[in-house]
Amino acid sequence: MTDMDQPSTPGADLPDHPDFLWRNPDPKPSYDVIIVGGGGHGLATAYYLAKNHGITNVAVLEKGWLAGGNMARNTTIIRSNYLWDESSGIYEHSLKLWEGLAEDLDYPILFSQRGVLNLAHTLQDVRDSVRRVNANNLNGIDAEWIDAQGVKELCPIVNISPDVRYPVLGATYQPRAGIAKHDYVAWGYARRASDMGVDLIQDCEVQGIDIVNGRVVGVQTSRGPIRAGKVALCGAGHSSVLADMAGIRVPLQSHPLQALVSEILQPVHPTVVMSNAVHVYVSQAHKGELVMGAGIDSYNGYGQRGSFHIIEDQMSAAVELFPIFARAHVLRTWAGIVDVTPDASPIVGLTEVEDLYLNCGWGTGGFKATPGVGSCFAHTVAHGRPHPYNEPFTLDRFTTGALVDEHGAAAVAH
Amino acid sequence: MQLIPCPWCGPREEVEFHYGGQAHVAYPAAPADLSDREWAEYVFFRDNPKGLFAERWVHSTGCRRWFNAIRDTGTHDFRAVYRPNEPKPVIS
Numbered sequence: 001m002t003d004m005d006q007p008s009t010p011g012a013d014l015p016d017h018p019d020f021l022w023r024n025p026d027p028k029p030s031y032d033v034i035i036v037g038g039g040g041h042g043l044a045t046a047y048y049l050a051k052n053h054g055i056t057n058v059a060v061l062e063k064g065w066l067a068g069g070n071m072a073r074n075t076t077i078i079r080s081n082y083l084w085d086e087s088s089g090i091y092e093h094s095l096k097l098w099e100g101l102a103e104d105l106d107y108p109i110l111f112s113q114r115g116v117l118n119l120a121h122t123l124q125d126v127r128d129s130v131r132r133v134n135a136n137n138l139n140g141i142d143a144e145w146i147d148a149q150g151v152k153e154l155c156p157i158v159n160i161s162p163d164v165r166y167p168v169l170g171a172t173y174q175p176r177a178g179i180a181k182h183d184y185v186a187w188g189y190a191r192r193a194s195d196m197g198v199d200l201i202q203d204c205e206v207q208g209i210d211i212v213n214g215r216v217v218g219v220q221t222s223r224g225p226i227r228a229g230k231v232a233l234c235g236a237g238h239s240s241v242l243a244d245m246a247g248i249r250v251p252l253q254s255h256p257l258q259a260l261v262s263e264i265l266q267p268v269h270p271t272v273v274m275s276n277a278v279h280v281y282v283s284q285a286h287k288g289e290l291v292m293g294a295g296i297d298s299y300n301g302y303g304q305r306g307s308f309h310i311i312e313d314q315m316s317a318a319v320e321l322f323p324i325f326a327r328a329h330v331l332r333t334w335a336g337i338v339d340v341t342p343d344a345s346p347i348v349g350l351t352e353v354e355d356l357y358l359n360c361g362w363g364t365g366g367f368k369a370t371p372g373v374g375s376c377f378a379h380t381v382a383h384g385r386p387h388p389y390n391e392p393f394t395l396d397r398f399t400t401g402a403l404v405d406e407h408g409a410a411a412v413a414h
Numbered sequence: 415m416q417l418i419p420c421p422w423c424g425p426r427e428e429v430e431f432h433y434g435g436q437a438h439v440a441y442p443a444a445p446a447d448l449s450d451r452e453w454a455e456y457v458f459f460r461d462n463p464k465g466l467f468a469e470r471w472v473h474s475t476g477c478r479r480w481f482n483a484i485r486d487t488g489t490h491d492f493r494a495v496y497r498p499n500e501p502k503p504v505i506s
C-alpha cells in the first residue's frame with residue numbers, strides 16, 4: 001500500500017517518456033534462435049536466453065509493434081495463489097522474479113505489491129476459497145482467509161452490505177500480489193535484450209514455418225525467409241494460426257477479452273479486488289484510472305474487439321460492489337485476443353517437430369507469468385528439454401488426462 | 415449491438431443468443447475402438463481458424479432453437495446461417 005498512503009499528484013512519480021530503448025535492425029539471414037511474437041513472453045524469453053544461457057544470436061519477430069498484442073492490453077494483475085501444485089510452482093517462481101525485476105532490468109516497472117482480494121459470495125465460494133488458502137500455505141505461498149469486515153478494512157470502498165444480490169462473505173488475500181506497469185515491463189525486457197545483442201524486428205509477420213525431415217530450419221516472413229537453428233512460438237492469441245503452419249494441432253480457442261479504464265481519479269482504491277461470481281475485477285493504476293476487466297466474450301474471435309453487453313454486465317457488477325463508481329466515467333475500452341485451453345493452464349514445451357518449441361494457452365492470465373515463463377521457456381529452448389516448472393504443462397496432457405484444472409479452481413483467471 | 419440472423423426469427427440482438435462452438439463435430443461412430451489420442455481429439459481439440467468458421471448458436475431467449483452459422487472470426491461478420499438439417503453452405 002506504500003504508494004497509496006499519502007495523497008500525491010496522480011502520475012507525479014512516473015518516469016519521463018523514454019528515448020529509443022532498443023535498436024531497430026533489419027533481419028539477418030540466419031539466427032540460432034528465432035522467437036515468434038514480441039509480447040511479454042517473447043521478449044522475456046529472449047532476455048533470459050541471453051542472460052542465463054549466453055545465447056544472443058537471437059531474433060524476436062513481431063508482426064506489429066512490440067507489446068502491441070495482449071502485453072499492453074492486460075489489466076496487470078500479478079499473483080501466485082493458484083490451487084494446484086503445478087501452477088503454484090510456475091506462478092510463485094514468477095512472483096519471486098517480479099520482486100527483483102526492476103533491479104534486474106535496471107528499469108522502473110512500477111511493481112506495486114498492494115495485495116489481491118479474491119471475493120467469495122456464496123457458501124461454495126467460501127469453501128473453495130478456504131481450500132485454496134490451505135493449498136497455497138502448504139506450497140509456501142502467502143494467503144489468508146479474511147471475513148467481510150476484514151475486506152472492508154483492507155478496501156473501505158467495497159460494499160459489504162448483506163442486502164445485495166451477491167453479498168461479500170469474505171475473501172482470500174495474497175499480500176504479495178499486486179500490479180505493475182505492463183508497457184514498462186515490455187520496454188525493460190526489450191532494452192536489456194537488445195543491449196545483449198538480440199535483434200528485435202518489428203513489422204515482420206511470420207507466414208510459414210519451414211520444416212525439413214521433421215526438423216524446423218527457418219521461417220517465411222513478410223520481410224523474406226530467415227533460417228533458424230531453433231524456433232520458439234510465443235504468439236498468444238494467434239498460437240493456433242502459428243501451430244497450423246507447422247502442422248501441429250493445439251487445443252486452443254481464441255476469444256476476445258475486454259477491459260476498460262475510467263477517467264483519472266484521486267487514489268480511492270488501495271488494493272486489487274477480484275470477483276469470480278459477479279465477474280469483475282478492479283484496481284487503480286498509478287496514474288489514477290480505475291482499471292477493470294471482466295470475462296471473455298463467448299465466441300471465438302481474432303478481431304481485438306468484443307461485444308458491448310459484456311461491458312454493461314461488468315459495470316453493473318462493479319457498481320454493486322463499489323457504489324461510488326456510479327459517478328465515474330468510462331474513458332476507454334479495448335480488447336485483446338486470448339488463447340484459452342480446456343483446463344485453463346498453459347502449454348509450454350517441446351513439440352513433435354524437432355527444435356520447434358511452443359508457449360501458448362496462457363489465456364486470460366499470462367501477464368503475471370511473464371518473468372517466470374520467460375526464464376523457464378528460455379531454459380527449455382536452450383537445453384532442448386523442459387524446466388521442472390513447465391514440465392507438467394505439456395501438450396500431451398490432453399491425451400494422458402494429466403490436466404491441471406485451474407478453471408474455477410484459481411478464482412477468476414486473470 | 416451486433417444483430418444475429420436467426421434462421422427462424424430473423425435478425426435479433428446478440429444478447430438473445432448463446433454460443434455453442436464448432437459445428438459438425440460428430441459423436442464417434444465406434445466409441446469403444448477409439449485410442450486415447452482420438453478421444454482427446456473429440457473431447458478437447460477444436461478448430462480455431464482466423465477467418466471463416468462453421469459454428470453453433472442457440473437463440474436462447476427467442477425460439478430456443480439451435481442453428482449453425484458461418485462467421486468470419488477475424489471480422490465477427492456472420493456470412494451465412496442455416497438450420498441443423500441443412501447442408502453447410504459453400505462460401506469463398
Ligand SMILES: Cc1cc2nc3c(=O)[nH]c(=O)nc-3n(C[C@H](O)[C@H](O)[C@H](O)COP(=O)(O)OP(=O)(O)OC[C@H]3O[C@@H](n4cnc5c(N)ncnc54)[C@H](O)[C@@H]3O)c2cc1C
Binds near residue numbers: 071075
Ligand atoms: C484485456 C486483458 C486483460 C488481461 N488481464 C490480465 C491480468 O490482469 N493478469 C494477467 O496475468 N494476465 C492478464 N491477461 C493475459 C495476458 O495479457 C496474456 O496472457 C499475455 O500477455 C500473453 O503473453 P504475451 O505478452 O507474450 O502476448 P502478446 O503481447 O499478445 O504477444 C504475442 C505477440 O505475437 C505476435 N504475433 C502473432 N502472430 C504473429 C506472426 N505470425 N508473426 C509475428 N508475430 C506474431 C502478436 O502481434 C503479439 O504481439 C489479460 C489479457 C487481456 C487481453
Ligand SMILES: [Zn+2]
Binds near residue numbers: 420421422423476479
Ligand atoms: Zn430464433
